[in-house]
Amino acid sequence: MAFTGSGRATARHLTDRQGHKRFTGLEHAASTSVQDAAHTLLRTEFAGTDHVFRLNGPRVEAFSGVAKDLFRLLARGDIEEYRAIVHATRHSRPRLTFDKDWGGPVSVHADGSVFALRLLPGQGA
Template sequence: MGTAYTPLTVHALHADAPGGWLHIPQGTPAANIGLPLENKNPAIGILKPGTDRDPNTSEPGCQVRPDDYVWFQRVLARVGAAGLTAFAGDGESTAALLTTRQGSDFFQGFAHASAGTVQDESYTLLGEKFEGTDHVFRLNGERVQAFSGVAKDILDVLVTRKRRGQPEQHADVAAHRQRVHEWKTKRHGTFWDRKWGGVVSISRAGTVLAMRQVPPFDDD
């Protein structure tokens, strides 16, 4: 029995570098990167330039065309920010960064206390302040605490807060990009934190995952 193969063409960009600041094309200032998104539906298909008098043709695929550059930059910036707020357990702020088609409804109605005004789930890990959410579970019979969070200075500009007598605070995506860029120069990796009493893993984006054994209950 023969096997049918479908041709697939992949166009990708690769840079041999550790990463850095993403430059904004002229005419799209960074201050506009966090503007609200409309539920846009770009045309599907990769447009092939025509030759001579032949009209342009398209192939199956997805192409971001020049007219959609500004919109797509906002999509990427807001989705990246939403990933951080979701990691910290703040559903309300995550929903505010996404469109309906991206699943904002899934996150509405839930916000962890640490991402609001209570701030009751915050830890200083390896000398840096983080806020987020935690879970306690059993691993090989031992009770283990796992904390996932985001650096406080980054999360502060992303959370959506509603305070009585004050205007509602919305995410500042441009400030988030700047602070994440600054975080790339800080210490990152996986280390043992003696004060925390467990392992701590910090990413270059300012997120943290920390685990430690929970002391057993005192039955006396």
């Protein structure tokens, strides 16, 4: 749901076996995600959302998203094109490494999605 923004938007991408029905009921207001953040990670542009939270005291930023080119396809509802591209490029991913420019670990999945963590500035090393 972090990439589509809501349960209803997620449901249209899932079969019943994948949990389509789970996302078609009432939604909690906090379940809606806003794709208002963009970061370049490992020299690839990603669109998604970020959250700041405390992890044993220090404030941490978590970013989840998807490669911008794939995000545009999902936003338009071009699921078949998304699937074809992800399938054709699946061997260039996944990747788990530390991105010096970002300042923390970055995990890129075979489907083009990304999850990245970093300490916020001034939080210590």
